[in-house]
Structures are given as structure tokens and as C-alpha cells.
Amino acid sequence: MWTKEFQCGGHESALLDCGRSDSARSTCSPGKAVGLTCSEPVRLVGGASRCAGTLEIKQGEWNPVTDHGWTLKEAAVVCGYLDCGSAVSTGKREERISRSVWRIKPECVRSGSELRKCLSSVSSSYIVDVTCSGEH
Template structure:
């Protein structure tokens, strides 16, 4: 009954309900539950995990991310600066076919496996400010006066160096899509001479490395107090 998650289906009175528990697997010491040192609970004991032999590649890392429901593999590798202690040893080829728990054996080592999965990046923040012109806050988005100059700021909490932001506008004109490198974990997209082409755009920001998506920003073009179609 201690399942972190479960699956069930509607059934008639007196019928059984099937529960599927998540793997006794975790990543510790990282920025989130989807990054850190791999640990497995086996025979009632949590221990860090080491590679038995063979090459630990992104395929093996992806298997760990899969069992954690943490998206795709970003990086994975070994560390050897831990105190000598009892560990669980796993074979990389095994975890690609079975769950991590099914692939562990008892061992002793000073090594450990470090894994980073894609569900790690914080959600970016998107905002709009008018530099020259007038704007009006709406229940859904912002209305900007035609001819105004405005700026869309995209930012994310500091976690990793580098990265880039992509501002997407679902219009026919593909030139409305912009990409800028992250500077101090943010980017500023400038727009001048606002016109009908900007109207109704849902602007979204992504960090390419981890594909984290912000909320949509609805932009309306028109005078304050006016309703334009």
C-alpha cells in the first residue's frame, strides 16, 4: 500500500483492482529528483549503485530515467570518490532489457553512478514590457497599441551555464520564430512597429538542452478599450 503511484481501472463490485508500484529507485544529491547518484532499495536496504562491467552509455542511463519517470537521458557516468562500502552492482546490458531492481547483485566499492535526466530544468518565465507606446493588461495576455515597441523577456532560475531560448509564434510567417543565447540565464526579444502580424501570437520559450516550456503569453494588438477582430 506504499506505492508512490498506481494504475487502476473501473471494475464491478467485488472485482480486484490491480496496482503497479514504482521501482525502489532514486537519485540523490542532485538539483532535483531527476539528477544525482543512483541508489536502489533491494532486500530492504538502500545502497548506491555501481557498474559491474561493460560500458555505461546513454542507453543504460535512459533505462534509469525510464524507471524514474524522468524523461530522456541527458548524461550518465561513474564517480570513484566515495568511501568504500557495500553497494549494489548492475550490468549495463541488463538494465536495457529489465528493471534496475532485477539487475542488481551484492558488491563492495568506492564508486557510484551519476545520472541526469531531462525532467530537470525549471519552467522558464516569460513576460512582456512596452518600451515605446501603450499597453493594457487583459485577463488573458496583454493588448499593445499598434506601432508600439515592446520587449519579451524570457528567463529561468540559474541551474546550468549556457543554453538558449526560442520564442515561438504560431503564424504562417516563420520569421516570427527567434532564437537567442542565454545571457545571465535570460534573453530579451525586441519587437518594433507592432502591427496586425503580431496579433494573437502565443509566445513560448524553450531551453534547447532540456526542452522546458513556459506558459503561453497571449498578445493582442489594438487601442486601449477597443475590441478588434
């Protein structure tokens, strides 16, 4: 068990942004232990649920993903990361202006690599939308 005490004020964007101190205790009192699950910084926004919407990835800041080579296979990886079942549909839409977006190399994602290792920053007006089957 890790014996660091995190002192968070609620405005931090990451746990490691909180203040910390060494704790003299080697165990936590009942109900005070915390478990953390680390995951890819991936989200779907603007849809009917957390399992549908515009695909965004955070690498420094949240940016949408462009559709270069995007298929249901890549969408299935995203649905898996989000614990949202399987990919039901994926599509693209065009925005009025081009902006900074992430391009994901499809072959990189299909090989099982972490999403953040498959990213490159490009400028595009095409954005990916994903719908997953739902929470599991």
C-alpha cells in the same frame, strides 16, 4: 475494487506494513478511493531536482550503484522508471572509502529486465551519477 481497509500510522515504510481489516463495504464513498502505482525502488538523490543525482536502488536498504559498464543506455532506463524524460548525462565519482553498492549488469537492463533482477552486491568506491532531461 479491493475492499481492504489500511490503517497506517505514518511510520510504515511499505503499505503492507500497515494494519488491515476486511471492509464490509463493496464501494468507497466519494473522494475516498485510492489508486496505487507500483514501480522499481529507484531514486536519484543529492542533485538539483528529483531527476538528477546519485543513483540509488532499494533492495532491503538503499544503496548506490557502481559504474561497472554504465552508459547512457542504462541511464535512459533509470530516467524512464522515474518519469524524468531522457538521459542527459551519466558519470562516476570516487568516494574515499569502498562500501557496499549495487552492480547492475548492463546487458540485463538493455534486455528489458526489471532492475532488481539485474543487481548484484559488490564493494566499490565508484558511484554513478545520472542527470535526466526533467519531468514529463
